[in-house]
Structure formats: C-alpha cells, structure tokens
Amino acid sequence: MKTSERVERVPPSGIRRFFELAEEMDDVISLGVGEPDFTAPWSAREAAIDSLEHGRTSYTANRGMASLREAIAERAAAQYGLDYDPDEEVLVTAGASEAIDVAFRAFVDPGDRVAVAQPSYVSYVPGVTFAGGEPVPIPTREADDFELTVEALREHGAGDAEALVFCYPNNPTGATMSERDLEPIADFAREHDLTVLADEIYADLTYEGEHTSIATLPGMRERTVVFNGFSKAYAMTGLRLGYALAPPEGIRAMNRVHQYSMLSAPTTAQYAALDALDNCEAQVREMCNQYDRRRRFVLSRFDEMGIDCFTAKGAFYVFPESPWEDAEAFAEALLESEGVAVVPGDIFGAGGEGHLRVSYATGIGELREAMDRIERFLD
Numbered sequence: 001m002k003t004s005e006r007v008e009r010v011p012p013s014g015i016r017r018f019f020e021l022a023e024e025m026d027d028v029i030s031l032g033v034g035e036p037d038f039t040a041p042w043s044a045r046e047a048a049i050d051s052l053e054h055g056r057t058s059y060t061a062n063r064g065m066a067s068l069r070e071a072i073a074e075r076a077a078a079q080y081g082l083d084y085d086p087d088e089e090v091l092v093t094a095g096a097s098e099a100i101d102v103a104f105r106a107f108v109d110p111g112d113r114v115a116v117a118q119p120s121y122v123s124y125v126p127g128v129t130f131a132g133g134e135p136v137p138i139p140t141r142e143a144d145d146f147e148l149t150v151e152a153l154r155e156h157g158a159g160d161a162e163a164l165v166f167c168y169p170n171n172p173t174g175a176t177m178s179e180r181d182l183e184p185i186a187d188f189a190r191e192h193d194l195t196v197l198a199d200e201i202y203a204d205l206t207y208e209g210e211h212t213s214i215a216t217l218p219g220m221r222e223r224t225v226v227f228n229g230f231s232k233a234y235a236m237t238g239l240r241l242g243y244a245l246a247p248p249e250g251i252r253a254m255n256r257v258h259q260y261s262m263l264s265a266p267t268t269a270q271y272a273a274l275d276a277l278d279n280c281e282a283q284v285r286e287m288c289n290q291y292d293r294r295r296r297f298v299l300s301r302f303d304e305m306g307i308d309c310f311t312a313k314g315a316f317y318v319f320p321e322s323p324w325e326d327a328e329a330f331a332e333a334l335l336e337s338e339g340v341a342v343v344p345g346d347i348f349g350a351g352g353e354g355h356l357r358v359s360y361a362t363g364i365g366e367l368r369e370a371m372d373r374i375e376r377f378l379d
C-alpha cells in the first residue's frame with residue numbers, strides 16, 4: 001500500500017516508545033504521561049450519563065452546542081479577559097488536539113513556514129508537516145527560563161514565517177510567560193504579520209503569577225487563535241473535548257475543515273463540559289492545589305539530590321537536567337533498574353536536549369516512592 005510522503009516524513013512518537021517499554025515491565029511508576037491521575041468531577045460525569053439517559057445521542061451543530069459555546073465565552077472573559085462572540089468566534093472540537101490540527105490545515109498552505117517554539121508538545125511539528133507546511137524550530141533556553149525570546153525568533157528566521165505556535169504554561173518545561181514577557185513577542189508578531197497559535201490548555205494550572213493570554217495584548221486578538229480544553233484542568237482526557245477562540249474569519253476557516261472531518265465534537269462530552277464549566281470550579285481549584293503541592297515536593301527532592309531543575313510554574317511537569325549527558329540512556333537505565341519512567345527531553349525538540357520531562361500528575365505516595373528510587377539509582 002502506498003503511504004504518503006508527508007506521513008513517512010514524520011517519525012513515530014518517541015513518548016509512545018517509552019510507554020511501550022514501561023508496559024512490558026512490572027512495578028513501574030510512570031512519571032512519563034501527560035495525563036491527570038484524577039477522575040473527571042462527578043457532576044460532569046453525571047451530566048454525561050444524564051445526556052445519554054435522555055437519548056441525546058445525535059450530532060450537535062458543527063461549531064458545538066450553543067449553550068456550551070456561550071459558557072466557554074463567558075469563562076474565557078471572566079477568567080482571562082478574552083472577549084469572544086459565542087456564535088462566530090468559538091469552535092468546539094474533539095480535544096485541543098483537533099483544534100490544533102484543524103488550525104494548521106486552515107491556515108497553512110503548502111510550503112508555508114511555521115515557527116514552532118520548542119521544547120514543545122509533540123504534535124505541532126507533525127501537524128504542520130501533515131498540512132504541507134515547513135516547521136521552523138525556535139529553541140528556548142533554560143537561561144531564559146524557557147521563555148520564548150525575540151532574539152531566538154530573529155536568529156532562527158521566524159520573521160519569514162506565516163505563523164508562530166507556542167504553548168504557555170509549557171509542556172514539557174512548566175515555564176510560563178507573563179504579560180511583560182509576551183509584549184515583545186506580540187510586537188514581533190505584528191511587525192512580521194504572523195498568525196499566532198497560542199496553546200493555553202494548561203492556563204488553569206498556573207501556580208506562580210497569573211496566566212496572560214497573548215490575545216489580550218494590543219493588536220493581537222485579530223491575529224491569534226487560542227486553544228484550550230477540558231483534558232487537563234478538568235481531568236477529562238478520555239472525553240475528548242477542546243475548543244478554539246479566534247476572530248470570525250479564523251473560526252470560519254477552521255470550521256470548514258472541522259465540518260468535513262469531524263462534523264461535531266462528541267455530544268456526550270459536550271454535556272459533561274457544560275456541567276464542568278457551570279459546577280466544577282471548586283474541584284479544579286482542589287486539583288490545582290494538589291498539583292502545586294506535588295510540584296513543590298518534586299522540585300525540593302531534585303534540589304536535595306543535587307539535580308538542577310528549572311522552577312516550573314505551571315502545567316504538571318518539571319524539566320530537570322539529566323544527571324547523565326545522554327538523557328535517553330539515563331531514562332532507559334532508570335526504567336530498567338528502578339522501574340521509574342521519565343521522558344528524555346530531546347523528544348520535545350530543540351532546547352530539550354540533556355533534560356528529562358517528569359510529570360507530577362501522579363499521586364503523592366507514588367511520587368515519593370519514585371523520588372526515592374531515583375535517589376537510590378543515583379547512589
């Protein structure tokens with residue numbers, strides 16, 4: 001069977017390889033996954049069940065249920081000052097993943113250059129490639145707190161790109177960017193007429209400072225697409241629900257792709273999401289507090305072990321320097337000898353070399369045990 005050259009250009013996911021290795025072993029503590037260990041709040045699950053009991057098993061409007069789009073727009077306005085019209089500027093998708101994929105297909109023409117701030121979530125580069133674009137990696141550095149800088153954008157040729165994609169709070173580094181840090185990036189985007197694709201799926205999981213969306217900066221709303229979703233803050237990964245916020249022409253273009261590929265996001269999940277927005281703020285706050293406690297625990301344990309670790313301020317990852325120069329060899333050896341799974345940082349692209357991604361979306365008991373095992377391994 002002939003497969004497409006675009007697909008063949010993209011290697012299989014490096015993270016998956018580590019999961020598969022870990023799955024073959026007993027007594028493994030996985031700090032490798034980017035998935036909450038919590039279950040979705042009960043009232044959101046109940047809303048999903050209730051929707052099924054009432055036979056709400058049809059498609060919804062392509063863009064998502066009007067009530068959900070309204071609730072999303074209200075929340076974005078109240079929490080982050082993002083002001084979007086639910087009828088024209090919100091698209092509900094099957095996870096933020098679908099929103100991101102649809103955006104690449106809606107905004108990228110064959111050969112277009114798309115600047116991708118790295119290290120970053122592993123889907124951006126494949127997504128750009130599948131859309132026929134040319135990914136342009138823009139490394140961030142620990143010396144800059146893994147923030148995107150104008151110097152890096154200039155040095156790596158982002159000025160010639162059509163679009164820029166980045167994610168703060170960041171997967172895998174846990175870095176965040178304040179309003180002040182985002183201002184020069186916004187200036188650069190305006191100056192070079194870039195479309196900005198801002199993945200803000202971890203916005204609710206910000207532990208130090210406040211999350212700022214680049215779309216709130218002057219002149220940015222009209223050139224920005226914001227992605228968010230329910231997987232992380234609401235622990236709803238399996239329900240597959242996300243959304244995009246963008247000016248009408250952006251949502252119209254994205255919906256053109258979405259309506260032919262997905263039709264509409266899962267209906268049951270849309271009911272769960274509506275309830276999550278209406279009723280689950282306290283649970284989100286509680287999960288967020290627990291992540292924060294774990295974050296501080298993991299950072300202090302690495303510090304005690306003498307492992308350099310950037311102070312992650314958001315998401316649920318820390319990104320320590322690998323104790324061995326070869327981070328992949330370290331991760332494999334740690335897995336084999338102590339049964340602790342972490343992910344080598346170079347999987348996340350430029351700037352990730354020599355680091356490890358450690359997820360703390362794991363119960364505190366297991367985290368304690370994992371940290372003890374890492375310490376024993378280093379001894």
Ligand SMILES: Cc1ncc(COP(=O)(O)O)c(C=O)c1O
Pocket residue numbers: 034094095096097098121167171199201228229230231237240241242
């Ligand atoms: C930065 C980032 N964006 C998007 C996603 C995908 O989210 P969803 O489950 O909503 O598709 C992930 C999942 O790990 C992520 O880390």
